[in-house]
Amino acid sequence: MCHLSPQALRFYHAEGLLVPADVDERTGYRSYAFEQVERAMIVTLLRDTGMSVKLVRQSLDEPDRAAALLASHDAELRRQRAAQDEAIRAARALSVAQPQPRQRHRPATTVVARMVHGTPLGRDAREWETAEAAIAAASDDLVRLLEEAGITRLGRPWRALALESPEQDRRVLDGEGPFWIVKVAVAATAAALTALPAGTDVQEHPAYDEMSIFMPGRHTMAQYCTTILRLLDAQPLDDDRFVNVARLRQEIHEDGVLSSAPVEPRPQ
Template sequence: MLSISEFSQMCHLSPQALRFYHAEGLLVPAGIDERTGHRSYAFDQVERAMLITLLRDTGMSVKLVRRALDEPDQAVALLDRHSDEVDRQRRAQAEAITAARAVFEAQPEPQLRHVPATTVVGRLVSGTPLGRDAQEWDRAEDILLAAATELVTTVTQAGVTCLGGPWRTLALETQEQDRKVLDGVGPFWIVKVAVAGTSETLPSLPADLIVQTCDAHEELSILMPGRNTMAKYCTVVLRLLDAPPLDGDRFVNLARLRQEVRPDGVLSSAPVERRPA
């Protein structure tokens, strides 16, 4: 029999690791002195210690390691699934690093820009959750991205030319929309795209599409790198609120904030309007 110290040196596992594996049921000592509590190991347990080390070095959880050891015929399949998960995590980390670097390098600040008069086609988006947690927010993002893509496809198939990419804005444009949003019923969002032509010259479009004429105006815009999150959305709102004061009686109408998802990030823009007399 080998003492825990001897077994530790033989397997290159610390005594703390051996005690942890014992507690988790992965590597139970061959014997335990009832009086002193000292653990001892058999030489043939070296192989199991070696397998545990191999699997743990891959980043596998104790739970998966236990299953791989208890079901050796499933070990390769478990390793394959673990490898896929590791690749997914690496991609997610790489994206996060890129986004973090972009935010710190760009130091996004609001910019004032002119928007010419244009015709806009929109559609209410049903079924988006409120985004109360990260999972809900991501699900809403997926729904909005799909709805924006579908809107562009529908408009294009009708023979209408889209001018730039689609965007989304909160459904607060009518009293009915406003009431449904405040009641938590929804729809909460509208997806839109600028198009060539006017409401009079556009061909027939599906009845659920909304055609609007938008006058020329100024917007305060900010590009936030990376994917959209609730924290980034709130940060954009804060930076637009903290932007240098506008002259005269003009203000930034954050209730009409719109977001355009781009390959390099999300462009958020709010119109500059004059306060009512």
């Protein structure tokens, strides 16, 4: 009547979701009462939503919470589906575009920078997501600060590893941090830049050549490492220059990450 297979009936019995009205001690044959059809229907419906056995049991044992549990499960499914859709778009873009590094010239710019404090190392997925959220928040704060000061920004903010001085190098290598800096190129008068609050650094970046690559999809540790590998393998470069990935800068876009590293003379 419920189109449940013997395997499903045995499983639901073992999990306590649908206990038979009677079990023959000699044959192990399960018998069910007609009144159990409704419970079987509910179990089937909830399992068809992808709900776990644990949540199904909670819904059956606590009917007053059933609607809330189903709503929570629905929200989680939508979150997972959004993540899957994003991954599908990124995989399709990656397979079609076959991203390759390209060399380009970056003009001299005035840059406003701020350290990002409190980010973890990113040793696992949770730490990486925490760090990403902190860096994104710091970028938003920097953009908001410039807007309030009436300073025009030129393009998107970017992030870079905090490896710009021996002291920063030491703190990164020792695992102390901060590990990241957020920056944005600006067009502003000296007076406007001088009026920026403490903790904001104004830098003059000279013109230089850089190697850039756009990788579609969400910014992950695997994507970050793949980007570095592709930049290191970038061609053509003569024997006197190399791609300095220690100075990698990254712009986060809605559909991917633009990563660039300067092309520099090899140390003698």
